[in-house]
Amino acid sequence: MDAKIVVIPGDYIGPEIIAECIKVLQAVGERFGHTFHFEEALAGGAAYDAYGVHLPESTLEACRSADAVLKGPFGGPPSELNHPKWALVEREAILGLRGKLNLYANLRSVVMRPALLDFSPVRRERVEGVNILMVRELVSGIYFGPKTREVVDGEEQAIDTELYRASEIRRVARLAFDLARTRRRKVTLVGKSNVLVSSVLWREVVADVAEGYPDVELDYMHVDNASMQLIINPRQFDVLLTTNMFGDILSDEAGAIVGSIGVMPSASLTDGRFGLYEPIHGSAPDIAGRNLANPIGQILSGAELLRYSLGLEEEANAVEEAVDAVLDAGYRTADLTAGRSDVKQVGTREMGDLIVEHLLR
Ligand code: IPM
Ligand code: MG
Numbered sequence: 001m002d003a004k005i006v007v008i009p010g011d012y013i014g015p016e017i018i019a020e021c022i023k024v025l026q027a028v029g030e031r032f033g034h035t036f037h038f039e040e041a042l043a044g045g046a047a048y049d050a051y052g053v054h055l056p057e058s059t060l061e062a063c064r065s066a067d068a069v070l071k072g073p074f075g076g077p078p079s080e081l082n083h084p085k086w087a088l089v090e091r092e093a094i095l096g097l098r099g100k101l102n103l104y105a106n107l108r109s110v111v112m113r114p115a116l117l118d119f120s121p122v123r124r125e126r127v128e129g130v131n132i133l134m135v136r137e138l139v140s141g142i143y144f145g146p147k148t149r150e151v152v153d154g155e156e157q158a159i160d161t162e163l164y165r166a167s168e169i170r171r172v173a174r175l176a177f178d179l180a181r182t183r184r185r186k187v188t189l190v191g192k193s194n195v196l197v198s199s200v201l202w203r204e205v206v207a208d209v210a211e212g213y214p215d216v217e218l219d220y221m222h223v224d225n226a227s228m229q230l231i232i233n234p235r236q237f238d239v240l241l242t243t244n245m246f247g248d249i250l251s252d253e254a255g256a257i258v259g260s261i262g263v264m265p266s267a268s269l270t271d272g273r274f275g276l277y278e279p280i281h282g283s284a285p286d287i288a289g290r291n292l293a294n295p296i297g298q299i300l301s302g303a304e305l306l307r308y309s310l311g312l313e314e315e316a317n318a319v320e321e322a323v324d325a326v327l328d329a330g331y332r333t334a335d336l337t338a339g340r341s342d343v344k345q346v347g348t349r350e351m352g353d354l355i356v357e358h359l360l361r
Contacts, residue, residue: 001034001035001310001312002034002035002036002037003034003035003036003037003067003068003309003310004036004037004039004065004066004067005025005036005037005038005039005066005067005068005069005070005305006038006039006040006041006059006062006063006066006068006069006070007022007038007039007040007041007069007070007071008040008041008042008043008044008059008069008070008071008072009040009042009046009072010043010044010046010071010072010073010074010278010283011044011045011046011072011073011074011075011076011283011285012073012075012076012077012283012284012285012288012289013072013073013283013284013287013288013293013348014044014046014072014073014074014283015072016288016289016291016293016295016348017072017279017293017294017295017297017298017299017348018070018072018298019349019352020295020298020299020348020349020351020352020355021070021295021298021299021301021302021352022038022070022302023352023353023356024299024302024319024322024352024355024356024359025070025302025305025306027356027359027360028306028312028315028318028319028359030360031318031359031360032312032314032315032318034310034312034315038070039062039066041058041059041062041063042056042059043055043056043059043071043074043093043096043097044074044075044089044093044094045074045075045076045085045086045089047059047093048084048085048089049085053092054088054089054092054093054096055092055093055096055097055100060097060100060101063097063101063276064101066274067273067274067309067310068273068274068275068276068277068305068309068310069097069101069275069276069277070276070277070278070301070302070305071097071276071277071278072278072279072283072298073278073279073281073282073283073284074089074090074093074094074283075089075090075282075283075285076089076283076285077285077286095143095144097276098138098139098268098276099139099144101270101274101276102139102270102271103138103139103268103269103270103275103276104137104138104139104140104168104171104172104269104270105135105136105137105138105171105172105175105176105268105269105270106134106135106136106137106138106247106266106267106268106269107133107134107135107136107179107266107267107268107269107304107308108133108134108136108247108251108254108255108264108265108266108280109131109132109133109134109264109265109266109300109304110130110131110132110133110134110234110251110254110255110257110258110264111130111131111132111258112127112128112129112130112131112257112258112259113258113259113263113323113324113327114128114324114328115324115327115328116258116259116260116263116327116336117259118259118340119259119260119336119338120257120258120259121256121257122231122234122257126231126232126233126234126235127234127235127257127258129235130234130235130257130258131183131238132234132237132238132239132240132254133179133183133238133239133240134240134242134247134250134251134254135172135175135176135179135239135240135241135242135247136242136243136244136246136247136248136251137164137168137169137172137242137243137244137247138244138247138268139168139244140163140164140165140168140244141162141163141164141198141243141244141245142160142161142162142163142243142244142245143244143245144163144244145160145161145162145163146159146161146163147159147160147161162196162198162243162245163198164198164201164202164243166201166205169201169202169205169206170205170208170209171271172241173189173205173206173209173241174209175269176239176241177209177210177212177213177216177239179239180213180216180238180239181213181215181216183238183239184238185215185216185217185238186216186217186218186219186237186238186239187206187210187216187217187218187219187238187239187240187241188218188219188220188221188226188236188237188238188239188240188241189202189203189206189218189219189220189221189241189242190220190221190222190223190226190240190241190242190243190246190250191203191220191222191223191242191243191246192222192223192224192246193220193222194222198243199243202243203220206218206241223242223246223249223250226240226242226246226250227249227250227253230250230253230254230257231253231257234254234257251264251266251280252280255280259336260294260335260336261280261281261297262279262281262294262296262297262333262335262336263294263296263297263300263323264279264280264281264297264300265277265279265280265297265298265300265301265303265304266278266279266280266301266304267301267304267305267307267308269308273308273309273310273311274309275304275305275308275309277301277302277304277305277309278298278301279297279298279300279301280297281297287334291347291348291349292333292334292347292348293333293348294333294334294335294336294348294351295333295348295351295352296323296327296333296351299319299323299352299355300319300320300323302319303315303316303317303319303320303323304316306319318359319355319359321358322355322356322358322359323355325358326351326354326355326358329344329354330342330343330344331343331344331346331350331351331354332344332345332346333345333346333347333348333351
């Protein structure tokens, strides 16, 4: 197949890990006979430097004409966070891409990779075999609801609004149930319906959607309990469906439970096949340009691109198997070597090379 992929390299370690992901996708093309056309576009800090805005219209246009977008992390160092280059980068570039491309479903695959069991802060017998698909609503809720900041009765006041329309819940719920059918057929809806009316609406709409999926079990959990259950019994979850805000928080927790957010991919989807693929970690200014960054979260995001936007399941599995094989062989980037003498530390590029080598073997 022929596919057009827009590449947004991102800031700091972004270009380094994106380069490794492209190498891996090219190897997939070579092995399976596909041609991927990569077109670079800028957003985030890099776009601010080049155009003075975080999300140029030309980048959105490029994305709209592509089959998929591969994106690196955005953001600057803590010491520069008040600089206009970074101050609004999240809201303008990250939320901008999600909102303007209507990427309403964010999939975060939480897999306990056997080679990383020692990195989990949770006991092995509880995390072994964990495989959760988090489905996070991504373009509504408190991230996008009305916001105000004003002085009332002489005192500063700020309001963020958790606003959900039934249709916004329904479309992401349908996707969660469709995906559950390809897995263990269980959806756990996470909310806070003992306090929030928006969560009551979620429960009602999701229960209604569930009627169309009699073969899929629907369970409900309050978010405080879910955050605890993720630690004490993470294997009970198959598909975890939740709001934008709760999904943000729970996905970092889940990433820590499986050993490292450095290896966690994400897929942000809309209707049809188009999607945007990025790792869930940040741009790590402290290690940029030193061949130290772990490219695996980015490379696994590339695997998700193959799976969801291009429908290339076998190819996606091949990338994931190659990553596991290289980790199993003991190769690790610096973030995953801590205190271990039995592992072979490699750089960003070498990690990419090893994965490519395995794919072409
Ligand atoms: C994520 C990130 C973003 C979010 C930030 C950078 C705006 O934490 O993708 O999880 O909150 O969604
Ligand atoms: Mg987050």
